[in-house]
Amino acid sequence: MDSSVSTNRSPLRSAAAARRSSSGRPALPNRVVASGCGGAQFGKAQRFGAVRIATARAQSANAGKSVTEETQPTVADTKMSLKYSSGKASPLGVSQDGSGLNFAIFSQHASAVTLCIKLPTRGIQDEENAEIVEFALDCQENKTGDVWHVSVEGLPTSGVLYGYRVNGPQGWEQGHRFDSSILLLDPYAKLVSGRNYFGVDSDKPSQPFGTYDFDSSPFDWGVDYQLPNLPETDLVVYEMNVRAYTADESSGLDPAVRGSYLGFIDKIPHLLELGVNAVELLPVFEFDELEFKRYPNPRDHMVNTWGYSTINFFAPMTRYASAGGGPIAASRELKQMVKALHNAGIEVILDVVYNHTNEADDANPYVTSFRGIDNKVYYMVDPNNNAQLLNFSGCGNTLNCNHPVVMELILDSLRHWYGRAGLHGIEHMA
Incomplete structure (x- = not known):
């Protein structure tokens, strides 16, 4: 054909x-x-x-x-x-x-x-x-x-x-x-385009699209780049959120880089002063910070700043790019942040979420990807209750991780973040 x-x-x-x-x-x-x-x-x-x-x-x-x-x-x-x-x-x-x-x-x-x-x-x-x-x-x-x-x-x-x-x-x-x-949205999209600015609400629901970049040169990790490789028994771990670390004006940063991967780099000296040699980053996968605003509920005045509302397991959080730079900038700047942390002798640990997604439950569904592509494959359902989504995660749905296709997606995601996407500097998965 x-x-x-x-x-x-x-x-x-x-x-x-x-x-x-x-x-x-x-x-x-x-x-x-x-x-x-x-x-x-x-x-x-x-x-x-x-x-x-x-x-x-x-x-x-x-x-x-x-x-x-x-x-x-x-x-x-x-x-x-x-x-x-x-x-x-x-x-x-x-x-x-x-x-x-x-x-x-x-x-x-x-x-x-x-x-x-x-x-x-x-x-x-x-x-x-x-x-x-x-x-x-x-x-x-x-x-x-x-x-x-x-x-x-x-x-x-x-x-x-x-x-x-x-x-x-x-x-x-x-x-x-x-x-x-x-x-x-394609579950295997490596970049996600949607909103570019964190927490910016609108009267129009946002539409996430997959996108790609085959034009940019491979990221330059540098000829002298190496992982810290610190013994786990020696780690002093600081669990933190990329955006929250520098989002406030008290960070002293230019507004364009507050709450971004690049803003994080500027505050690495503060981590070293604290004696920190490892950061555990709350989710940096693309997530839906506006999930509470889709329907009336007790939390509809809030945004999800933690990141536990995954839209895609391969793409970096677009709205952590500086100055609303978009998905390609987010991918590049995340790598710059990881490189700078490692050059400072600080390990990088990712907090990842593979047990549920942003698509909620059957009472208040928000269909963006998996649910509309093949709900019966990607999620656990209750055959004794009208095939309602099972909710062992407490977040409305539970990924069907025993299914071989879902299991392979998770493994592919881990491989992607560990090496094939160029983020070979991320050694630990939490």
Whole structure:
């Protein structure tokens, strides 16, 4: 299967009221969703959360063979041609595959999976109006076992946002929670784009997207860089929160770096004065600090500053970047912080959360990733109680860590933080 999709940026022609899904997040009208394992449609572009705009559409009866273009007057001469092929099942997430980018996601029970790509658009300040192209995957051509995959040629190698729509059985009592109106975050996304500033509330629910960066050079750890390798019996551990350490104005730091990875670096001399030789960092995985504000509750005036509300197990917390720098800056600055700590002889210990996520319970669900991709696989459910989510964590849900796919995700996350992402300086996992 091989075809091309040409996308033209078009002006807004009509208004449509966005429907709202069960997540409370705006849903796209006129979505392109493959109905089961049959004819997929490729290349429909839409304005996120508001109005559909017309672009190229592949005929569903001949997906991957013929392409029909719908043209409209454009706001710019910019044109992007995308070429797709079947792709491969491994590795999960986004990877470079020859001349294209390979997208792969696991879902055992899904009947339809649609890759949604938000293309970078010059001159558009409001990201919600940026263009989205959707690739509805064909289960005959784009599925191997329980992994859905596609390779897309012509995409930029950084700065692109992506997510998935997943449809499947609607049997609640069977443990399924599929809702194809919700755009879902890739569990294997290495970077997450959403809000850039910590705790900034809005009347619009935030939408996390996966993103990637294949353009930046590998981080320079330095030729003389080495781990402290202190004996555990000699550790003087300071458990702390990256943001809270320098967020207050009493830190004396410039407002742009308060509460950031870079702000932390400026206060390393204070740790040395205290005699600290190891820091245990509260979660630095991407988490939802606004989880208490989604519905009325006794804590809806608070933010989760600790970090125990994991959105993704691979991406660093974006809102710890200085000056709202975004996900790529967060990844780089986290490494700078680790390098500076190690150069000062201070060990780095991560407090990690693999027992639950931010997606809450069945009474107040907040679907951002795992729940909508394959609830029955990723979470423990009670077969004797309408397949309600089990809550051994006290946070609304419990990851189904005995499932081999979930177990492998956790192991992949640990490997990622320990070495393959370049964070080889993080030795201990708590």
